Amino acid sequence: MLDPKLLRNALDDIANKLAVRGYELDTATLRELEEQRKTLQVETQNLQSEKNASAKLIGRAKAAGEDIAPLLKAVEECGSKLSLCEDSLRALQTKLNDVLMAIPNVPHESVPEGQTEDDNVELRTWGEPKEYAFEPKDHVDIGENVGLLDFETAAKITGSRFAVMKGPMARLHRALAQFMLDTHTQEHGYEEVNVPFMVNPDSLRGTGQLPKFEEDLYKLRGNRELYLIPTAEVPVTNMLRDEIVPEQELPLKFTSHTPCFRSEAGSAGRDVRGMIRQHQFEKVELVQFVKPEDSYEALDGLLAAAEAILQKLELPYRVVTLCGGDIGFSAAKTYDIEVWLPGQQKYREISSCSNFEDFQARRMQARFRPTGSKKPELLHTLNGSGLAVGRTLVAVLENYQNEDGSISIPEALLPYMGGVTEISS
RNA sequence: GGUGAGGUGGCUGAGUGGUCGAAAGCAACGGUUUUGAAAACCGUCGAGGGUUCAUAGCCCUCCCAGGGUUCAAAUCCCUGCCUCACCGCCA
Numbered sequence: 001m002l003d004p005k006l007l008r009n010a011l012d013d014i015a016n017k018l019a020v021r022g023y024e025l026d027t028a029t030l031r032e033l034e035e036q037r038k039t040l041q042v043e044t045q046n047l048q049s050e051k052n053a054s055a056k057l058i059g060r061a062k063a064a065g066e067d068i069a070p071l072l073k074a075v076e077e078c079g080s081k082l083s084l085c086e087d088s089l090r091a092l093q094t095k096l097n098d099v100l101m102a103i104p105n106v107p108h109e110s111v112p113e114g115q116t117e118d119d120n121v122e123l124r125t126w127g128e129p130k131e132y133a134f135e136p137k138d139h140v141d142i143g144e145n146v147g148l149l150d151f152e153t154a155a156k157i158t159g160s161r162f163a164v165m166k167g168p169m170a171r172l173h174r175a176l177a178q179f180m181l182d183t184h185t186q187e188h189g190y191e192e193v194n195v196p197f198m199v200n201p202d203s204l205r206g207t208g209q210l211p212k213f214e215e216d217l218y219k220l221r222g223n224r225e226l227y228l229i230p231t232a233e234v235p236v237t238n239m240l241r242d243e244i245v246p247e248q249e250l251p252l253k254f255t256s257h258t259p260c261f262r263s264e265a266g267s268a269g270r271d272v273r274g275m276i277r278q279h280q281f282e283k284v285e286l287v288q289f290v291k292p293e294d295s296y297e298a299l300d301g302l303l304a305a306a307e308a309i310l311q312k313l314e315l316p317y318r319v320v321t322l323c324g325g326d327i328g329f330s331a332a333k334t335y336d337i338e339v340w341l342p343g344q345q346k347y348r349e350i351s352s353c354s355n356f357e358d359f360q361a362r363r364m365q366a367r368f369r370p371t372g373s374k375k376p377e378l379l380h381t382l383n384g385s386g387l388a389v390g391r392t393l394v395a396v397l398e399n400y401q402n403e404d405g406s407i408s409i410p411e412a413l414l415p416y417m418g419g420v421t422e423i424s425s
Numbered sequence: 426g427g428u429g430a431g432g433u434g435g436c437u438g439a440g441u442g443g444u445c446g447a448a449a450g451c452a453a454c455g456g457u458u459u460u461g462a463a464a465a466c467c468g469u470c471g472a473g474g475g476u477u478c479a480u481a482g483c484c485c486u487c488c489c490a491g492g493g494u495u496c497a498a499a500u501c502c503c504u505g506c507c508u509c510a511c512c513g514c515c516a
Binding site for chain 1: 435453454473474475476480484485486496497
């Protein structure tokens with residue numbers, strides 16, 4: 001959520017900044033609602049004040065043994081007027097809040113202009129796509145060839161966009177997640193957390209998935225109103241919802257390995273082949289809570305931590321800065337990491353690292369207390385994939401395939417593979 | 426699932442329906458003292474919002490959440506959520 005004060009005092013400025021992401025702010029409606037709110041709120045508060053004064057008067061009169069009947073009569077009218085005012089104020093505030101919650105974050109000034117992913121800006125590349133003496137296969141062919149990646153069985157037991165992994169393939173998948181967690185906790189200073197995979201609506205509102213993107217989520221049946229998490233970002237970031245942390249505890253850096261569940265509504269027909277786009281996948285997530293002035297440095301650090309995984313796995317990749325039109329609803333700035341997939345002869349997204357500034361923190365009321373007795377301030381939140389495990393598996397399969405159909409194990413994963421050095425049929 | 430107890434400020438913890446936004450303690454912050462620190466002493470010290478140039482004043486809201494009773498609710502009533510204890514069941 002944007003700062004309501006900014007929307008009152010600098011509405012046109014905000015509207016211009018939001019235009020960078022192709023969002024048209026309805027300034028006329030906002031101005032009008034705000035105007036109404038102001039009058040109504042002042043009136044309501046005056047009536048409340050009046051009511052409080054009368055109640056006190058009655059209390060004193062009663063204590064003094066006076067007749068309170070005339071006082072009671074006088075207060076009656078004020079009371080009914082007040083409850084009318086309160087009702088319409090509440091309705092108006094709900095309406096205003098709904099509008100505010102639906103406005104996306106303002107992009108950072110360094111975010112390039114542009115409408116689609118074609119306008120994203122390549123920041124750097126790392127590693128060289130390997131030359132193959134043969135036609136490189138894609139991960140589906142590689143996996144099915146060794147008989148360890150099975151989409152048909154998954155379709156039978158669940159449906160499309162699910163996979164079954166077997167034997168060393170399942171182990172490789174697990175090894176990747178372990179390797180990522182170990183690297184982030186031991187080398188990058190992140191604390192591992194294990195969190196619920198189901199969350200309540202407040203948490204989803206906090207990180208920005210609700211109210212606008214409910215159709216992307218799996219909602220559970222039952223009397224509790226819970227959703228499956230679309231990313232660990234939701235439970236991990238919400239750990240600090242309604243909290244005030246002392247400044248000296250910052251930054252807080254967490255990493256978490258969770259499954260992610262996404263309905264993929266709206267992406268029907270896209271990436272239907274293979275493991276690239278599944279309804280259920282695993283991800284090792286990085287989350288940071290930092291002081292506002294540190295958040296862009298923190299974003300660089302978070303990005304570097306994600307990149308380190310690919311470097312250790314010796315997988316070629318590139319980093320792109322998302323343009324205004326391509327960044328997510330809650331983000332102020334986002335870098336995507338795209339890994340080279342020889343089977344597709346393309347770079348494909350494997351991580352997305354974002355700074356949300358205080359957008360999520362305001363929704364969550366996640367704050368810190370600056371040293372000294374100053375007021376609590378909103379934190380800045382960041383997160384990024386470090387990395388998407390399923391897509392990393394895809395990248396390993398395609399980049400480490402051999403002509404005979406076998407797959408070599410990247411050196412960094414050997415300690416996790418229990419002696420397996422190669423996967424073959 | 427059953428029974429009982431409870432949810433109050435950063436934390437612990439008092440609170441008879443009417444100057445209670447709330448005692449006390451801890452923590453924090455400012456100061457005195459000290460070569461410095463500790464201790465001691467004095468003082469400050471919840472959050473959100475409105476109005477405003479104002480982080481000045483004034484005002485409003487908030488004692489888990491949502492309803493209700495009342496002129497007046499942290500305090501009484503109902504519902505929900507959560508926590509703790511014991512019992513049952515269970516990975």
